Structure formats: C-alpha cells, structure tokens
Amino acid sequence: MSEIALVTAGEMGAAVGAQLVGAGHRVRWLPAGRSEASRARADAAGLEAVERLPDSTEVLLSICPPAAARQVASQFASLDVVYVDANAVAPATVRSLRVAHLVDGGIVGGPPTADSGPRLYLSGERADAVAALFEATTVQTRVLGPDVGTASAMKACYAAWTKGSAALLLDVARLADALEVAEPLRAEWEQSLPGLPERLAAAERSATTKGWRWVAEMQEIAETFASSGLPDGFHRAAAEVFGQP
Incomplete structure (x- = not known):
C-alpha cells in the first residue's frame, strides 16, 4: 500500500x-x-x-x-x-x-x-x-x-487534433449560421460527410461544459507548436473559439 x-x-x-x-x-x-x-x-x-x-x-x-x-x-x-x-x-x-x-x-x-x-x-x-x-x-x-516533457508532448499532439478539430468544426458551424447557409451545409454533410453532424453535436455538448478549461489547453498546445518552430495560429484561434459563449 x-x-x-x-x-x-x-x-x-x-x-x-x-x-x-x-x-x-x-x-x-x-x-x-x-x-x-x-x-x-x-x-x-x-x-x-x-x-x-x-x-x-x-x-x-x-x-x-x-x-x-x-x-x-x-x-x-x-x-x-x-x-x-x-x-x-x-x-x-x-x-x-x-x-x-x-x-x-x-x-x-x-x-x-x-x-x-x-x-x-x-x-x-x-x-x-x-x-x-x-x-x-x-x-x-x-x-x-x-x-520530463515527453508525456505532455504526447497529450498535446493528441489533443491538438481531437479538440483542435472540434474547435474548427464549431467555428465552421457559426460561420454557416452567420452567412445563413447552415441548412444546406448540413444537408451536404449528411450526403458527403456522414457522421459530421453528429460530431458537431458532440463538440457543442462538450464545449458547453468543458470549453472554459480548454481555452488554456489550446494556448498550451499553441506554445508547444511555437517552441517546435511550427505555426501556432490554429490553436490560438481554437482557444478563442472555446472562449466564446
């Protein structure tokens, strides 16, 4: 023990x-x-x-x-x-x-x-x-x-995709709403990208309850990209997305 x-x-x-x-x-x-x-x-x-x-x-x-x-x-x-x-x-x-x-x-x-x-x-x-x-x-x-740092690197790379792509999907949905093309876009997703509407719904649920803590996580991931000499704008933008109400 x-x-x-x-x-x-x-x-x-x-x-x-x-x-x-x-x-x-x-x-x-x-x-x-x-x-x-x-x-x-x-x-x-x-x-x-x-x-x-x-x-x-x-x-x-x-x-x-x-x-x-x-x-x-x-x-x-x-x-x-x-x-x-x-x-x-x-x-x-x-x-x-x-x-x-x-x-x-x-x-x-x-x-x-x-x-x-x-x-x-x-x-x-x-x-x-x-x-x-x-x-x-x-x-x-x-x-x-x-x-020390290797485990955090693994987590950052994993979440860079899972949560980063969720942020992109959320922002695309907001753009479609703003441009008043949400309905035809979702219809196209159903035909050519089946499963994406369900993923959007899951991202919306998760962001509602956990988005506040993902802001800092996206910023940490952005720092990870920057320290490796790679573009960090993706995840700085993702932090903004999760920080929106």
Missing part, C-alpha cells in the same frame, strides 16, 4: 482516486476551498479529507485545469514527494515546475470506471514507480521514458 494524495477531486481526479483506493492504496485529498460537488465526489470515491498532507505522503497527483498547473505545483515545492503533474500543459510548462521528484503525465480518455479507463502516459525518472501504482486499476499506463 502506498500513501497518495490528490490536490483536487474533480470528475477525473476523483475517479482516478477511486481506482487507487480500490487497488488498496490510501488516498487523501485537500478539501479546503473546494466545492460541495468536489466534496461529494471525494466521499463517494473513498478519499480521506485532510487539512494538510502528512509527512508519510509518498506521491502527490495533480489533476487540475491546465491554467492552474503552475500555481498548484508552487504550493507543494517544498515537499519531498513524487509529484505527478497529469495536466494538459506544454512540455516547457511541465519542465518549469520546481518540485522535488517530478513525473510528467498526460491523460487520454475519460474518467475511469469499473470496466474501462483512460491511458495515462508517464515520463520521468520515477515514471515506472508511478505506473506500478495503477496495476490493479482500469487506468492503462504507458511509460514513455525518463525525460
């Missing part, structure tokens, strides 16, 4: 925590300043609420909105723990975190359930040890080597 702590208990964090509890680990979290919804999720997941992390904590798992990743890490810079940053940030962002023992993480897929789970990409010198924590869970770990 390992002693693990979660910074927050959002939908993903609480579900990951529940898997770790089910695997026999002791999982704590910090409820100060969190919503009643987070507290309810944490209780349902079997997480132990504490005011401060005990010295026995071995692993601290950060799963939070990407815009908060740096601030969250700074709060725990003095702790001698393995700090897993599993947030959707640029490789340069995760490398900038000043924590004791940093493991880079990137989650692909939705919150884990009893039957299935996401892929958790990991990189860093202690990535194998973190992966071992999830052996009896539905979270599927993929260790990508010893370099």
Whole structure:
C-alpha cells in the first residue's frame, strides 16, 4: 500500500482516486476551498479529507485545469514527494515546475470506471514507480521514458487534433449560421460527410461544459507548436473559439 494524495477531486481526479483506493492504496485529498460537488465526489470515491498532507505522503497527483498547473505545483515545492503533474500543459510548462521528484503525465480518455479507463502516459525518472501504482486499476499506463516533457508532448499532439478539430468544426458551424447557409451545409454533410453532424453535436455538448478549461489547453498546445518552430495560429484561434459563449 502506498500513501497518495490528490490536490483536487474533480470528475477525473476523483475517479482516478477511486481506482487507487480500490487497488488498496490510501488516498487523501485537500478539501479546503473546494466545492460541495468536489466534496461529494471525494466521499463517494473513498478519499480521506485532510487539512494538510502528512509527512508519510509518498506521491502527490495533480489533476487540475491546465491554467492552474503552475500555481498548484508552487504550493507543494517544498515537499519531498513524487509529484505527478497529469495536466494538459506544454512540455516547457511541465519542465518549469520546481518540485522535488517530478513525473510528467498526460491523460487520454475519460474518467475511469469499473470496466474501462483512460491511458495515462508517464515520463520521468520515477515514471515506472508511478505506473506500478495503477496495476490493479482500469487506468492503462504507458511509460514513455525518463525525460520530463515527453508525456505532455504526447497529450498535446493528441489533443491538438481531437479538440483542435472540434474547435474548427464549431467555428465552421457559426460561420454557416452567420452567412445563413447552415441548412444546406448540413444537408451536404449528411450526403458527403456522414457522421459530421453528429460530431458537431458532440463538440457543442462538450464545449458547453468543458470549453472554459480548454481555452488554456489550446494556448498550451499553441506554445508547444511555437517552441517546435511550427505555426501556432490554429490553436490560438481554437482557444478563442472555446472562449466564446
């Protein structure tokens, strides 16, 4: 049994925590300043609420909105723990975190359930040890080597397409509405691009509930492109799309 702590208990964090509890680990979290919804999720997941992390904590798992990743890490810079940053940030962002023992993480897929789970990409010198924590869970770990930043690079490349293309589709639909050609465009999609109207509907649903946190993720992806000498305008525009009401 390992002693693990979660910074927050959002939908993903609480579900990951529940898997770790089910695997026999002791999982704590910090409820100060969190919503009643987070507290309810944490209780349902079997997480132990504490005011401060005990010295026995071995692993601290950060799963939070990407815009908060740096601030969250700074709060725990003095702790001698393995700090897993599993947030959707640029490789340069995760490398900038000043924590004791940093493991880079990137989650692909939705919150884990009893039957299935996401892929958790990991990189860093202690990535194998973190992966071992999830052996009896539905979270599927993929260790990508010893370099911090590799897991975040994998996540950025994946989301650059999935969420970036969703933003483009949303913007095309808004353009068609503005030009009053939405009806014939959707009819053409049904004929020549079957499945696209359904994908648009899914993108609209997701953007309604999660678009606010995707703004920062698109900005992080844009930084990833720019740092590689590639055009970054696609995802800066995607951030604008997700930031629109």
